Amino acid sequence: xxxxxxxxxxxxxxxxxxxxxxxxxxxxxxxxxxxxxxxxxxxxxxxxxxxxxxxxxxxxxxxxxxxxxxxxxxxxxxxxxxxxxxxxxxxxxxxxxxxxxxxxxxxxxxxxxxxxxxxxxxxxxxxxxxxxxxxxxxxxxxxxxxxxxxxxxxxxxxxxxxxxxxxxxxxxxxxxxxxxxxxxxxxxxxxxxxxxxxxxxxxxxxxxxxxxxxxxxxxxxxxxxxxxxxxxxxxxxxxxxxxxxxxxxxxxxxxxxxxxxxxxxxxxxxxxxxxxxxxxxxxxxxxxxxxxxxxxxxxxxxxxxxxxxxxxxxxxxxxxxxxxxxxxxxxxxxxxxxxxxxxxxxxxxxxxxx
Numbered sequence: 001x002x003x004x005x006x007x008x009x010x011x012x013x014x015x016x017x018x019x020x021x022x023x024x025x026x027x028x029x030x031x032x033x034x035x036x037x038x039x040x041x042x043x044x045x046x047x048x049x050x051x052x053x054x055x056x057x058x059x060x061x062x063x064x065x066x067x068x069x070x071x072x073x074x075x076x077x078x079x080x081x082x083x084x085x086x087x088x089x090x091x092x093x094x095x096x097x098x099x100x101x102x103x104x105x106x107x108x109x110x111x112x113x114x115x116x117x118x119x120x121x122x123x124x125x126x127x128x129x130x131x132x133x134x135x136x137x138x139x140x141x142x143x144x145x146x147x148x149x150x151x152x153x154x155x156x157x158x159x160x161x162x163x164x165x166x167x168x169x170x171x172x173x174x175x176x177x178x179x180x181x182x183x184x185x186x187x188x189x190x191x192x193x194x195x196x197x198x199x200x201x202x203x204x205x206x207x208x209x210x211x212x213x214x215x216x217x218x219x220x221x222x223x224x225x226x227x228x229x230x231x232x233x234x235x236x237x238x239x240x241x242x243x244x245x246x247x248x249x250x251x252x253x254x255x256x257x258x259x260x261x262x263x264x265x266x267x268x269x270x271x272x273x274x275x276x277x278x279x280x281x282x283x284x285x286x287x288x289x290x291x292x293x294x295x296x297x298x299x300x301x302x303x304x305x306x307x308x309x310x311x312x313x314x315x316x317x318x319x320x321x322x323x324x325x326x327x328x329x330x331x332x333x334x335x336x337x338x339x340x341x342x343x344x345x346x347x348x349x350x351x352x353x354x
Contacts, residue, residue: 081244
């Protein structure tokens with residue numbers, strides 16, 4: 001083994017020890033600058049996603065949800081913080097772990113739950129399921145089941161915005177395992193070369209299915225990979241919703257004013273298995289509990305309480321409201337009809353151009 005190879009592996013090992021801990025960000029302490037309504041809405045969205053996902057787990061175990069189901073529990077701060085920094089007409093595109101981002105972008109809980117149940121009232125008419133949520137009315141360009149496939153689509157959406165001079169920004173969510181795909185590198189190269197308003201947001205939860213990043217990636221400092229394309233990048237504490245919001249605001253400003261892309265690496269953690277069929281035996285209970293000590297919802301609740309913006313009564317009222325909304329969505333899905341047999345072949349292919 002050459003000394004150069006040894007050095008490179010030592011560097012990678014050092015990097016791995018760094019990414020095992022989330023970065024400390026200025027948002028960890030100090031006063032909150034946004035108004036109370038904005039902050040409370042952010043908290044409520046994280047709470048909604050957590051309770052919605054818990055209901056999904058329950059429904060899956062009861063056999064009401066078929067196929068694959070990838071939960072977002074533990075990563076709520078990433079989706080909510082990032083999307084809270086966007087305009088309503090900005091685009092979001094993501095992978096199969098998308099329930100939380102869809103809710104944060106404004107999709108109806110009823111339509112999402114019905115889609116998970118495979119019902120005709122679902123956002124994709126019950127034919128997409130958990131991995132294929134989509135709602136053009138809120139510019140949510142979908143969850144995509146091919147690992148890394150959405151990164152190239154996001155680059156195309158950003159190109160379209162620049163071509164049409166709309167100043168809309170596209171945010172593309174993907175997991176750290178997708179970084180090993182060629183689509184990631186090709187897209188970043190083109191986005192920087194063509195100055196596209198795209199934010200590539202890697203949710204680094206450290207596991208691609210059941211394989212740790214340290215076993216699958218020769219160099220695990222994902223944000224540092226942006227230097228290969230002279231692209232701006234930032235490492236963000238993905239358990240801190242305000243850190244995510246502020247980092248995304250900086251990236252949005254760069255995209256809108258300078259038409260330049262950014263790579264954000266959110267260091268986060270999923271509490272559940274890769275999907276509902278994954279028992280997660282590749283990690284210890286102690287490891288999961290270590291990250292749950294920095295639960296994004298608990299962290300933000302404490303900050304809001306310390307800044308006099310939230311009381312226990314407020315939280316109890318929000319909990320009741322959110323649980324009612326989720327129960328209503330599950331009832332709507334339960335009572336919705338199955339897709340009609342004649343729908344089997346509709347929406348499979350686009351209508352030909354005329």
